[in-house]
Amino acid sequence: MNSQRRHISAFTLSSMLFIAAPFASWADNQPVAVGAQYDTTHVYVQPGKMDAFVDSILKTFGGTVTKRVNVDVTPTPSQTWSQLILTPAGGFSVFDFTTPAPYPFGQERNGFLVKDLDSAIAQAKQAGADVLVEPFNDPIGRDAVIQWPGGVNTQLYWHTTAPKYTPLTNTPENRLYISQYRVDDFIKSFLSFSKGHVVSDRKIDAAYMGQKQQVREVELESTFGKTQIFVTNGQLNYPFGLEKTGYAVKDLTTTLDKALSSGAKVLWQSTQAEAKHLAMVQFPGGYIAEIHQI
Structure with a gap:
């Protein structure tokens, strides 16, 4: 993979500091969720509005923000500014695309961290979900986009090294x-x-x-x-x-x-x-x- 490409999501920003062991392979019949504090709403802001958005969210809810980076977060060529906001009320993965966002990115509501991506996709398919974007690699893990009955899109994440975040004060x-x-x-x-x-x-x-x-x-x-x-x-x-x-x-x-x-x-x-x-x-x-x- 091109060294310039970085997949930045709620869990890939290098400025987050954590120490944890890699996840083991997860059985297909076991729960794959990690925790609500690892799941974020995906926000695609209007071009050039990231500063104002991040400032407003932090002043409204409090919390912390990671370093902003300019990256490719999709399996096909694109470019966006990306930043993570962690607040006591919930997390935000924020994107300000400087190129058009390729389909179906921007249509997903949120991203879920899972313990094993292949098991998560197998369980989602067995449960009746569709796979819109097959798994693709990022520097520290893998990603996919699925769609539930009713047209609800969700991005799934898996990471080689597990992050450790503080539980939310209130779950969104x-x-x-x-x-x-x-x-x-x-x-x-x-x-x-x-x-x-x-x-x-x-x-x-x-x-x-x-x-x-x-x-x-x-x-x-x-x-x-x-x-x-x-x-x-x-x-x-x-x-x-x-x-x-x-x-x-x-x-x-x-x-x-x-x-x-x-x-x-x-x-x-x-x-x-x-x-x-x-x-x-x-x-x-x-x-x-x-x-x-x-």
Whole structure:
């Protein structure tokens, strides 16, 4: 592989310091997840907006950032600035491409670190997932992109030397909007792969999303983290459906003040009458997130 090529993801940035033994080969029937603190939302910022985005996220959630590098993170030629943000509320793999991003990169929601990539892909396929990008090498491991029923894309990572990160203060939620026709297929497939479980499956009022009737809300949990699914007719008020991740904070008002003062915009916010206090926030660079109070 060309020495100029570096695959930078949530776990490949050389400025992260850790000491750990390599993972052993993992049996196909064993859980492959490592932990929620090793899984990141993939953020493709608008060109030239990385400085503003990183600054806003750090001022909003706190945390640390790795050295920014200019690299090729795909199996075919491309170039991007890449940086990792680790916050108590969740991790961000940030990309600012200086060339077009090749298909299907940019369409994945997040990246999961796995203990064995071949076993993870075999288990995902057995569970009904498709493989969009076959495994490719990077300087410290291998990667692939898979798609779950319902059109949800995920990048999988494996690394020769295991990183060791501090557990999250609050685990973020992967927020999915899936139709009634594919949601049960997704749930069956993802739970089979993740070895997770259903936390709740209920009907909720979602008029704020533009839904005239109650919608089904399903919450899943596994070693990969949390997943929140909304089963809607797709006729959603802006900006619902555009967010990738939901972040839990102790004080929503304080967090929003920090976000606004660092260049973010509040696109929607719940009223005092609503049971759950949450907001939809757009950070510099275009990234939209849901933030809610614990």
